[in-house]
Amino acid sequence: MDEDHISFLGYEFRGASVHPRGKVTPARIRDADWTAIVPEIRTVLGETLFVPRERKSDLEAFCRRHGIERVARPDVWEDLLEPFLDTRIAPDQESATLDRLRDAGFAAHEVSAIRRRLTPLMLAYNFDAMVWAWAYLGLFDLLHAANAPVVDPGLQADLGEPAAFYAWAMAIADRHR
Known part of the structure; x- marks a missing residue:
């Protein structure tokens, strides 16, 4: 995770906005849940993007730095x-x-x-x-x-x-x- 965006490298889900490679800026993020079974970002367009578990602390730090709310929602x-x-x-x-x-x-x-x-x-x-x-x-x-x-x-x-x-x-x- 960079200072001003989250990079996805080799994102495996065809159809995703970041497949196979892409980035998401804070302006595109509605909320996130770094405590989910698989940490996730929810974009303002309603897309759920998954972050590898080993990057959950990086996701939390990124979200706190940019004032992105943690929202746990039922799947x-x-x-x-x-x-x-x-x-x-x-x-x-x-x-x-x-x-x-x-x-x-x-x-x-x-x-x-x-x-x-x-x-x-x-x-x-x-x-x-x-x-x-x-x-x-x-x-x-x-x-x-x-x-x-x-x-x-x-x-x-x-x-x-x-x-x-x-x-x-x-x-x-x-x-x-």
Whole structure:
């Protein structure tokens, strides 16, 4: 991280404003969360950019230096991707998840459509690629699955044009502020 911008080198998520290389200035940053599972920046346009964990203290220092607020927000993708975890989801837990999604503005038919669209990708990612995540899958995992070499490129291609898929995922993530 430089004094006046954050550089991204080799950013792996196709469609990102910083893919494969780019920078973000403080004026483009809405907020950040350096304490998140994977530290993140939220741009004023609603894009979530992820920062390597080993740079979390650098991200915190950068944000403090530029007066960028730390905002911890729920990852709506955690609830949307819950069925793809390597664990049994109890009915009361599933009901609570659907309640949170409803409260975030997601109708039941939309949740079903999102999950149906992502089923082949997320099953391939978490089970076929042997990730075996059992506690958490979120936006970072979804983007990783859509770009990782461990997932069949045909399944990734079925998602559509990478920039359009990325924009769709970001728009969903930004709905729950």
